[in-house]
Amino acid sequence: xxxxxxxxxxxxxxxxxxxxxxxxxxxxxxxxxxxxxxxxxxxxxxxxxxxxxxxxxxxxxxxxxxxxxxxxxxxxxxxxxxxxxxxxxxxxxxxxxxxxxxxxxxxxxxxxxxxxxxxxxxxxxxxxxxxxxxxxxxxxxxxxxxx
Numbered sequence: 460x461x462x463x464x465x466x467x468x469x470x471x472x473x474x475x476x477x478x479x480x481x482x483x484x485x486x487x488x489x490x491x492x493x494x495x496x497x498x499x500x501x502x503x504x505x506x507x508x509x510x511x512x513x514x515x516x517x518x519x520x521x522x523x524x525x526x527x528x529x530x531x532x533x534x535x536x537x538x539x540x541x542x543x544x545x546x547x548x549x550x551x552x553x554x555x556x557x558x559x560x561x562x563x564x565x566x567x568x569x570x571x572x573x574x575x576x577x578x579x580x581x582x583x584x585x586x587x588x589x590x591x592x593x594x595x596x597x598x599x600x601x602x603x604x605x606x
Contacts, residue, residue, distance in 0.1 A: 467491070 470491050474484045505517055542552060 463495070 474487045
């Protein structure tokens with residue numbers, strides 16, 4: 460929700476600065492407001508209609524388009540104009556960009572590690588359950604302790 464709030468603010472500011480008139484601003488606002496619900500509906504329809512192989516290919520293409528969109532917006536719409544102005548020292552801007560990318564990489568790595576540890580915990584739990592069902596005791600293995 461916070462991401463949507465920031466995005467709504469940015470889109471609202473761009474539409475406010477737009478000099479093409481109220482009709483264009485309202486059209487942009489309507490498209491922005493309907494994009495998420497239409498995306499959810501399309502996502503539900505795609506997952507219900509397609510088989511697993513077609514769904515995997517479709518998800519790959521959609522993720523590739525989303526990633527390309529983020530890369531385009533980041534480097535051409537945000538960072539490009541920001542580095543063309545000389546109001547702030549370029550070294551400060553470059554440092555801020557590097558720190559931002561480093562923080563996002565750390566967030567990504569933490570998500571990967573937590574996902575792997577969650578998956579590992581699930582595997583350990585599953586192995587304990589299987590062990591319990593086959594022997595009747597969860598203490599049959601030296602690796603697990605029952606308290």
